[in-house]
Amino acid sequence: MPELPEVETIRQGLNQQLSNSHLCSIVRLDNYCWHDETSNFSLAADYKLSEFERQGKYLFAHLKSDTSAEDITLIFHLRMTGKLIITSTVTNLPKHSHFYFELKKDHKILYLYFNDVRRFGYVKLLPRQNLSFDQSLKKLGFDALTHKLTLNEKALTEKEAENAFIQGCRRHLHKNIKSALLDQSIIAGLGNIYADELLFSARIHPANLCCDLSEKNLQILYRSILPLLNKAISNHGTSFSDYVDSRGIKGNFQNYLQVYQRTSLPCYSCKTPIKKCKIAGRSTHFCPKCQIYYGSNTLT
Structure with missing residues (x-):
């Protein structure tokens, strides 16, 4: 948990608010859940976040720059209790928030923070060209x-x-x-x-x-798979204890289980x-x- 319908709901919400935004800063609040596999990633390159994509339970954010030869991909895996939530302020972030991104879109500043109580989830930064070589992704059906x-x-x-x-x-x-x-x-x-x-x-x-x-x-x-998944997505996923969408709102599909x-x-x-x-x-x-x-x- 979250599974495909929950991750897809999060993806749709993130794209609605953050696609084609500019990455201003990354703030790590601790050393958990962060894996950087890049060699020369720098915010000075003025990266633009094009869109979020999904494969299985993984989320991807692609960063492109006109001044850097290397495009970057962020791989998010929420595991059991991970959350990606958009907020207008980072004052008093909830406990177990591990890092956040500051993004600018249409002259408006938004923040995307990663919260994970159990710390099994993660974000991985790697060159876009290395995405197809990631061992976890290569195993996916x-x-x-x-x-x-x-x-x-x-x-x-x-x-x-x-x-x-x-x-x-x-x-x-x-x-x-x-x-x-x-x-x-x-x-x-x-x-x-x-x-x-x-x-x-x-x-x-x-x-x-x-x-x-x-x-x-x-x-x-x-x-039976597509009808079930589509119904779950239309109800914004299943919430029992931890799952919320990118706005911090719970899903409704638990009412149809x-x-x-x-x-x-x-x-x-x-x-x-x-x-x-x-x-x-x-x-x-x-x-x-x-x-x-x-x-x-x-x-x-």
Whole structure:
């Protein structure tokens, strides 16, 4: 958390207010969450922030300069509790704020600060030309929303993306399907919340192994992804404790969740109590009646 819908909501808000702004200063408040892999980055080069992009759960800000030969990319990964929030003042920033950017747009000064209670998130500065060599990004599968394999490549067609998803699951026959959805090398952007919701939507039990699911099962599962993500984005993501958008406002999609964090509450479809178990070390929520288990092993 945040997952793709939350990061996409943040991206849209950042672009709305900060695209084509000029970077005036960077202030680091401590030594956490900051990784500089550039050799000669200097604000004296008068960098302009063109726009924010997203791949999976990663955010990117591209800095361009007319006076420097080296364009810079900022990679943001929010991990569990990271926040990127726009403000008009940096007086009394909340605790656990680690750095902020001062930006100027249309003669107006705005600040973008990074806050992370658990300090698992980060920003990484690197030359734009090195972006394709970043080890974390190289492992990503196609984006669950845009179907792009990388930021600079043409998107896969819907059929190509579906086939890539099915083939990715087939490469891990003895992995359970919940783990496959969380595997960012198969499909990028899904996390615990939306994996549980997708499996409920497709009526597939999370403990099923990939080898026990038919191609039809996987097609139904894949075709549930875009409707769910688009609905979550239209509701500005899911907020339980930490997630807020770039304005500091919580999302609304928690009001539409079918199984996630609804343990012991009645299923909206069949009234059977929602169950919770651990799969791949993650809390997993499902309806034991609606979601079919196809495996030969007996579930406990």
